[in-house]
Amino acid sequence: MWVKLALKLFMRELKRGELTIISAAIALAVLTVFTLSAVTDRIRLNIEQKSTEFIAADRRLDSNHAIDSAFLNEAQQRGLQTAELTYFDTMLFANDDMLLVSVKAATESYPLRGKVIIKNTLDGDTFEVSSGPKKGEVWLSESIFYSMKLQVGDEVEIGAGRFVVSHVLVREPDGALFSFTGNRRIIINQNDIAATKVIQPGSRVFYRFLFAGDETTLSDYYSWIKPQLKDNQTWEGIKDRQSPLGDNLTRSSQFLLIAGLLGIILAAVAMAVSAKRYCERQYDPVAMMKTLGGSRSTIRKMYLLHLSLICFFSISLGLLIGFGLQTLGADYLAQSMGTTLPNAGWKPWFMAIFIGAVCAVMFALKPLLDLFDIPPLRVLRRNLGDTLAIGRMHMAMSALTVFGLMWLFSGNLKVSVILYGASALVVAVLFGISRLIFGGGRRLGLSPANSWSLALATIQKRANANAVQLISFALAIKLMLLLVVLKNDMIADWQAQVPQNAPNAFLINIAKDEVAPISAYFEQHGIEASEFYPVIRGRVQALNNEKYARDVSLQEGEKKDEEAKQGVGRELNLTWAQEMPATNDLVEGEWFNNDGSAQVSVEQGMAEGLKIKLGDELTLLINNQEVSARVTSFRKVDWGSMQPNFFMILNPEALAHFPATYFTASHVSSEQNKVFNQLLMQYPTISVVDIQDRLLQAQSIINQVSLAIGFVLAIVVLCGTLVLISQVQASLAERMQEIVILRTLGARGSLIKQATLYEFLLLGLIAGLVAAIVSDVTLLIIQQQVFELPGKLHPKIWLFGPLSGGVFVALVGYSMVAKTMRQNTQGLLRALS
Template identity: 65%
Template structure:
């Protein structure tokens, strides 16, 4: 019986638009979460795919010795595609020229991800291919053609083998970052390794296995592989690399994560407010039903069925609209990036439907319980039940739900806490401001004939409702300002770390007497370059006289001193400098004093990441072992180093009085263009001991990541703008009936139409301006914390948004709000009364 009645009431409320608010709110929550999560997932997948291209696979296994055949056999059983590689250095001989080169031997399936870029001749255009050279032929990098004076089609000796040069090697997806032979690269077929006779027992070679497949296959294979990994074997993905590229990928994912969290927050607030509004509008119908004999159980079943139906319909509608929206956005982004974005998986569908369902349940639960408690006497005393309008339980439940949803979406408690705490701060400030407006409205609202007075009086009359509206407006504006700053400032700062004119080549192994002629060579050829840094390697042997554990040979039966402290196994590159390098920030202590003024005490500034590793404090004495020489240095400062800048950086910098105490080589960085290849080849011929390290691919990859994230943030900003407008529309629509009543009363009392219009416009301007000002200040503070905690940069405030926030808020809210009520104000009093009746 009650089901039939419920469907009749549901049909009637649909026609009257009573369910429009809650339907729009749930649909908005679903479409916002779906479109944002889908587009960010597609961008993330594209970044991951491009990053996998950078290592020519999804994962790789590195070793200094040959792999057991079972590793490949088992990988194939897990459904993984595989390829083998072998790196070694060998001599090339042609035209009476002999040069050391870096050889990479590959199987036919290489590369598993990405493309190899080649040219048919030195002057022909470059193009991409999916596989390497065939047996009996080799591909040479361009510099080798000039060094050896050969052309495509010539014969060349590699080790003991004679090979035909068939292509010019332009770029490999996993070009080696460090190589003793720099840009002298050779690509060889794996089957030709025995022909070269360059790989013998004891040869210095590097083996790699490449793997490609989905994450489940890779995880299952790694679970099988992990117990069998030897100590000198390393399993790597692109995020595992301690490199600028890996850091940039992590940073990009944090940007996209923030964008998705903004959508979650906005959608949840819209749903919470709309559910409460809808239930408040049902107070009178419920009181009437109870008067006519309806039981609490019947009323509960009716409205729960209504909520279930509208939830299902709105989730479906939200998914459909969200799918269309993210498809349009993804196609737009793909056209700008010149790529094809991978399709998102099931996660956006499941996540958005889950969030829509949770929002409908959690944000409607308390208002519905209040609705069922409405007394029948409300039909005679309209104020009965109004005390249920504000519920601390409902507020607490809503806040807890928003926090949990954000946490589920992000998976990062720190990010969630920062954004959630800033939201609570906005709410607290705006509730305080609403109380002030209440008091101001009492004093100013009695002045007749003033639109401002009438606006303040209206704000005072709806103080509680306006407080909720202020929060909704402020959160929408906050998210917009967040994204504006992310796109215009933070991403710009990130991009400045990898500028277009950044050096793309490191020059190493430069002798001191070669520094001056190489500088002159750069000047003569108009090649921009960085300073020349003295470099030497040293091992941290002890701190304050306490030695670290020694690396000794277990093969000879020796073991490490079990009582010794564990130090750092690798020998880092060290330097001495008189001034703090760009991009380094002193976090503790001070820069060199005695070393600069010529004192005898050697000082050292240490990367703060090694502070805990070595257990260091200011004033400690570090003992460095450089070859057989012992160097003692006093720790005077710790530095924060941004390794993502692709600039020369050091874990330890010593004071200038270190000069002359140890033998050093120099290194620098230069910005090279394709036209400089011939000149650089001549330089390498003149100074065969120096080497070039090409980082052009790393820079291009970092710049591509930044460009994609910037476009994604711009797209998310447009979605948040539309979503914020929809939240505002639903808020104003919920108060239309009350505004109609006020308009009828004002017109009856003789108020002119212009007075009412201006008062309405001023009311929205005040709401938007106040919300924008609070949102701007709190957003700037929250962004400062985010910059420091999530992106590991010093961060700064952005005072310009303190003006942009209130101005944009006033314009945004007044434009949409006035547009929503303009039609109502144009109607005559009789028409308004008819609608109210």
């Protein structure tokens, strides 16, 4: 019996539009979470897939000694793709010439991710291949052709093996971004190593295994291999690399995560407002049913059935719309990126359904319970039940629900606490402000016929409702401001790391007498270049005459000093300079003085690692000579600036008497390639590290991330707009009553319109001001604690926040009530009835 009545009432309210608000709010929550989750998940997967090209695999295993082949066998049995690489330096012989080159021996399955770029001839077009050279072939980098006057098809010798030069090697996906060994790279087949007879006991060889597959299999494989790894073997992915790219990928993932969290907050606000309004509109029907003999139990079952039907319908609608939105958005992004976005996993579906259901239950349950307590006498006294208070327990449970959903969605407690705390601060501040301002609305002494006076009086009359509206507006504005500014700061930081005119070629092994003519050649042809830096190899030997530990061969009677300080463990590239490089920042101490003593400036991170203090005496071993220098300063070095950087810089008095080679960084445009290659032909002993393709690859990924973030930001702005619409729509009935009363008392239509516009404008200004201040403080915390960026304040948004908030809320709010104000009094009374 009650089911039939409930369904009949449900269909009646559905036709009248009574369920529109709460249904739209649940659908909004679901489509917001689903769209953001699906789009960010697909973007994240695409970014990670693109970024794995930098290591030519999903994971790699590095070792300074031969790796057990059982590792490869196990990976293959688990369904992972594998490739094997071997690196070593040797001499290349051709045309009675010889040249020291860096050899990469690769199996034909290399690369697992990305493509190798090659050419058939020096002047030919580049093209991509997805496998390494065949047995008996060798690919040479372009500089080797110039240095040894080779052509494709010539024969070269590597050790005891003879090979045919089959292609020009342009770029490897996992090529070193920069190395002082130069750009003389060659690739041979892994099976040709034995024929060269180059690798002998004691040879310096580097080994690498590549792996590709799904994340679950890779994680399981790592769990199996981890206990077997030696201390000098490293397992890593692209995010594990200590590089600007790895940092940027982590930051982009965190930004997309924050966007999703903000979407959850917006959805929760919309749901809470709509659920309360829906239940308030059911007070009269419930009172009527009670007077007609309806029991509390029957009414409870009817409305719980209504809630269940609404949830099912709204969640289904939200998933449908969300799927369409994320498909359209992903297709647009894929076309803009020139790629195909992978499909999202199951998480967006689960999160959207779960969050939609939880929001509906948690935010509708208390208003429904209040609804069941409506007294039958309300049919005679319409104000009974209007003052039902929101319980503290319900508020606490709702607050904990929002935080729990954020934590569940993100899996990151720190980010959830920061964003939740900032939103709670907005609520607390605005609640106090609203009570202070709205309570004093009638004491401003404005004229009764003034539209500002009417606006303030209306705000003061609906103090509690306007406080809720103000909080909702401020939360939406705060979240949008936060994402806009954070997006701009992140992209500006990324673009600063890889600027458009960044050096894309490094010239090394320049003789001292070649510096002047090369510099003149650059100036003559308009090629931008940095300063020429002298380079000497040296090892940190001792600190304050206390020697660092060194590796020795463990022959009979020879042991390692385990009690000695742990040093760098390798030789460093040292330089000397009279002035500090412009890209370095002095963080402590003073730059070199001219007292004639040997002095050294140390990079901040190395100083911390070696526990060096200002004034310490550092001893360096250069060739077979020891050089002692006093530490005068510590520098902060931006290793992602693409500029020449050093861990240690000494003054000329310390190192100028040592023979050294020089190197510089230059920016060579495509129009200058020809004259640049002519320079290389004039100076064949110079090695060039060409990183132009690597920079283009990095800039491409940054552009893709920026585009993706912009799309996600647009979704959040749209969700914020929908929250404002739902909040204004919840007050339409009350506004209709006010308009009827004002018209009855003789108020002009223009006065009512202006007062309504001013009301929304004032609410938007206040909400925007508080939102701007809290957003800036939140940004400062997020940049420092989450993104590990130097935090800074943004005073511009203190002005932009109130202005944009006022305009935004005024336009959205006024447009929502404009139709109501255009209706005549008779039409409004009919709608209210």
